[in-house]
Amino acid sequence: MINMKKIHHIGFLAKNLEKTAKDFESMGYERNGGGFDPIQKAEILFMNMDGVNVELVVPSEDSEVYPLLKKYRNAPYHICYEVENLEQAIEEFVKQGYALFRPAVKAVAISETARVAFLMGRNVGMVELVEL
Ligand code: NI
Numbered sequence: 001m002i003n004m005k006k007i008h009h010i011g012f013l014a015k016n017l018e019k020t021a022k023d024f025e026s027m028g029y030e031r032n033g034g035g036f037d038p039i040q041k042a043e044i045l046f047m048n049m050d051g052v053n054v055e056l057v058v059p060s061e062d063s064e065v066y067p068l069l070k071k072y073r074n075a076p077y078h079i080c081y082e083v084e085n086l087e088q089a090i091e092e093f094v095k096q097g098y099a100l101f102r103p104a105v106k107a108v109a110i111s112e113t114a115r116v117a118f119l120m121g122r123n124v125g126m127v128e129l130v131e132l
Pocket of ligand 1: 009
């Protein structure tokens with residue numbers, strides 16, 4: 001079993017940040033920080049309800065994630081797990097056959113020190129790992 005600390009957030013692709021944020025707010029979510037992530041080239045807004053974070057991701061046209069928006073439209077598209085050691089966790093996932101979609105990069109929308117990586121699993125789709 002791969003050792004994960006906890007679920008950090010659920011990534012949700014959105015075409016329009018304000019419209020999506022407002023609809024989440026009307027369900028009781030509260031805005032919980034974010035900003036433009038220059039590495040992922042996406043506008044990010046975290047929304048929290050009951051301790052669960054939903055990460056609204058609005059990719060720029062030149063973002064690697066932009067094609068996904070066309071495919072899925074507004075929809076959840078990854079689950080992010082907090083791990084103790086990012087490199088070690090990536091290694092374990094790769095060993096289990098996951099493809100490394102985006103190697104470790106800084107995630108300024110989460111915090112100054114956070115680093116994330118994305119993997120693709122045949123059966124569970126996109127997995128994001130974060131080391132805080
Ligand atoms: Ni994410």
